[in-house]
Amino acid sequence: MNSASDLGALAHPAATPAALPTFDDVLAAAARIAPHAHSTPVLRSRTLDALAGCELHFKAEHLQRAGAFKFRGACNAVWSLPDATAARGVVTHSSGNHGAALALAARTRGIPCHVVVPHNAVAAKMAAIRAYGATLHHCEPTIAAREAACAAVQAQTGAELVHPYTDARVIAGQGTAALELLGHDGRFDALVTPLGGGGLLSGTAITAAAVSPATRVFGAEPAGAADGFASLQRGERVLELAPDTVCDGLRGLLGAPNFALLRAHRVEVLLADDAATVQALRLFWQRAKQLIEPSSAIALAVVLANRERFAGQRVGIVLSGGNVDLDALAGLFASA
Amino acid sequence: MNSASDLGALAHPAATPAALPTFDDVLAAAARIAPHAHSTPVLRSRTLDALAGCELHFKAEHLQRAGAFKFRGACNAVWSLPDATAARGVVTHSSGNHGAALALAARTRGIPCHVVVPHNAVAAKMAAIRAYGATLHHCEPTIAAREAACAAVQAQTGAELVHPYTDARVIAGQGTAALELLGHDGRFDALVTPLGGGGLLSGTAITAAAVSPATRVFGAEPAGAADGFASLQRGERVLELAPDTVCDGLRGLLGAPNFALLRAHRVEVLLADDAATVQALRLFWQRAKQLIEPSSAIALAVVLANRERFAGQRVGIVLSGGNVDLDALAGLFASA
Structure with a gap:
């Protein structure tokens, strides 16, 4: 695993x-x-x-x-954003519980959510994130590729980065x-x-x-x-x-x-x-x-x-x- | 299974x-x-x-x-018994949920419970029945052997038979x-x-x-x-x-x-x-x-x-x- x-x-x-x-x-x-x-x-x-x-x-x-529990932090982050910032959406890179939590939190506020996932992530987890309405961005399974993909989404959309725990x-x-x-x-x-x-x-x-x-x-x-x-x-x-x-x-x-x-x-x-x-x-x-x-x-x-x-x-x-x-x-x- | x-x-x-x-x-x-x-x-x-x-x-x-849910029926049967009958205990032949339920029900009344199980029953299920304090009686995995073992326990102890569903x-x-x-x-x-x-x-x-x-x-x-x-x-x-x-x-x-x-x-x-x-x-x-x-x-x-x-x-x-x-x-x- x-x-x-x-x-x-x-x-x-x-x-x-x-x-x-x-x-x-x-x-x-x-x-x-x-x-x-x-x-x-x-x-x-x-x-x-x-x-x-x-x-x-x-x-x-x-x-x-x-x-x-990840929904608590994701939800607090999403609802902490000023309206103008929120409207541009949120982004994270996590194929686990935080990705799904942020997707659902964004949906509660009706704002876009972008989740960067490596192309070899577990299909069921990606399906769950997609089911909550987030946009998936696939990348190579390396740290550099993820950060680059995340930065690209931020540059393109102005989405707010929500790190899973820092x-x-x-x-x-x-x-x-x-x-x-x-x-x-x-x-x-x-x-x-x-x-x-x-x-x-x-x-x-x-x-x-x-x-x-x-x-x-x-x-x-x-x-x-x-x-x-x-x-x-x-x-x-x-x-x-x-x-x-x-x-x-x-x-x-x-x-x-x-x-x-x-x-x-x-x-x-x-x-x-x-x-x-x-x-x-x-x-x-x-x-x-x-x-x-x-x-x-x-x-x-x-x-x-x-x-x-x-x-x-x-x-x-x-x-x-x-x-x-x-x-x-x-x-x-x-x-x- | x-x-x-x-x-x-x-x-x-x-x-x-x-x-x-x-x-x-x-x-x-x-x-x-x-x-x-x-x-x-x-x-x-x-x-x-x-x-x-x-x-x-x-x-x-x-x-x-x-x-x-089996505990409901087993418990009702156990607590329906007159004191003198209850004192002789209860018996059933079930290696599944009813056996464990009857064992636990008997324990709530502090009376003996006998469960007849075939010797090839799942070990974890037998352990659960034993953990609730029942006495296990092993028999061959045939209907005739079970009924005979059950009748023997009844004859020997005077225990009341509690059938799983009839x-x-x-x-x-x-x-x-x-x-x-x-x-x-x-x-x-x-x-x-x-x-x-x-x-x-x-x-x-x-x-x-x-x-x-x-x-x-x-x-x-x-x-x-x-x-x-x-x-x-x-x-x-x-x-x-x-x-x-x-x-x-x-x-x-x-x-x-x-x-x-x-x-x-x-x-x-x-x-x-x-x-x-x-x-x-x-x-x-x-x-x-x-x-x-x-x-x-x-x-x-x-x-x-x-x-x-x-x-x-x-x-x-x-x-x-x-x-x-x-x-x-x-x-x-x-x-x-």
Whole structure:
């Protein structure tokens, strides 16, 4: 499942971030996306609590529109634009959940959306993006080709670039999931989210610090794509890592603003290998009957692998998405 | 997925049924199981409504305890027993959802449960039954061996036999799902449930006739196990059919009391082949992110295949269960 096509868009996050988003930005995002995004339910399971030895509260972002939390950030970015800018549309380069989320967000505002995808992207994902009304632009599966294609679309249309996770509007939008979770279910000892580029995790850290400072925030990162873990250890971003994981949504390198936010909020990263992630996914499918994707299951995997860290605690887990490639399931289960 | 081990328990329903259950029995069952069973949610999907051309309300019995509606009937049977009878325990022969449901129901009352399973039953299913605290009794995978083993357990322990779908207490319990659906969401033009042995469908028919007589009740049956369809056409039970379908919960032959109830309530049976069922399953997994089993997806399949019958209507679908054999998924998707 690890292919170059999933990496290009995420390999070159902006080196010089704009101002970091704040909790006020999260609050503004919550108001802005409320008419469009689902306030997703929080799921419980007695069986999983017993297995984990703690109290698990699952924020069900796989039931978010377009099937992932990504819609929150994309929607906030789209509805943050002044009318004149919005009219020129938005553009991104992502063949994954962000591409579909931005396409749907643009449709909620009735503006054009352009998505640059490598010609070898998964057909089902491209079909989903097209179904939401976006225009696809095909390019070679290299970083240079993608950036060139994206720049060409911007030059030609004046569309606004919305990066999947370094964009401050996107980070603020992702922080609204934790806002709902903390508002809905009160005090938590810990929040755990998956870590790829860091949009969801840094947004969560902003929210937790403001709403519930005693809550510890953890990122769950694939052992085979542990650049976030290494970056926080080393104190500077590690950019030379080649990801190898079944978590196709977590292959991106930690973004610069995301890194700054994780450091500032003392977020800790826990690793899980793919076998543990697929085992957690199977467990959740079987017990909760919810079709989450591997990039979501990793958050449960790290909790199960670190029982002593969470023993007896009240733990919130963000189930980030449910866009599973059903044609690749046999390979997924065989890999564990 | 079609194996003799799944058929034995269901091939010889009682030839002479006891008194047929009535709506009063359904009401009594609802009160009896309320402390133990989940009142499952009703799910909606704009996308699926658009695809089906009607308004679909999904009663989420895959989120029922033990993962299927079967817990309702099993729980009603267990809690119907006088104390002295209950103390001797219950017994059934089913390696599927009913076996697990009866085991869990017995545990809610703290009484013994015996489940006769063929020695070639799926290991994961036997483990689930054992995890709920039941005693497994292995036998040869023939109908005669099963019935003999069951009789031996009864003789030895005095345990009460609870048949998966001909038992009047079981039928009344299954009727509580429709009771919740009709009570929760008001008037429906149609209710659709899967049809195997007919416990769920006949219970649904009893409830609908009493609560909402104008609501049409439909059974969804595999084209490869269409004994229910043939029985209603012919006006007598067709018992010589050898089932061949991926819907492992629907391979049983229509029971005698179930047949009588379906006739009395003029229930209509619609067929779907396995390809249509697997397509509906994939659609539901992808869109609703809910892990339903093939035996549930068939109800959606028949609605999608009969658009003109349901056009513009308000349709309730009972998603009967979510116990999917994840190790057999590759074969499942390849078969479509």
